[in-house]
Amino acid sequence: MAAKNPEARRVLRDLNKELAVASQARGQQLVWSAAEASILDQISSILDRKSELLELYDDARSVKNKLKISQELRLLERAAASLVKEVKPDLPAAPSMRSVKAARAARARWDRGS
Helix, strand or coil: CCCCCCHHHHHHHHHHHHHHHHHHHHCCCCCHHHHHHHHHHHHHHHHHHHHHHHHHHHHCHHHHHHHHHHHHHHHHHHHHHHHHCCCCCCCCCCCCCCHHHHHHHHHHHHHCCC
């Protein structure tokens, strides 16, 4: 997760801070899962590419090129936003006793039927 640009480093730092806060609240050390680490790498890569495209946008002379670059920038921003939503720094709450009993009953019915 080596981000090249400041925006990517800031986003990763903020997500790691959220994980640290969640760890403190739980009273146990939480770490990113392999899937979440992969998503963080993708976010970093997308934001690095976005910064490169912003430089190209500034250097572009024709309106046609600027439109193409801005379209790609919007796609990258949308992709990064959806990936950030997928990263959950906290563990899901433990199921209630009622849910546990209902799941156990459903499994018993399922096992009995087969």
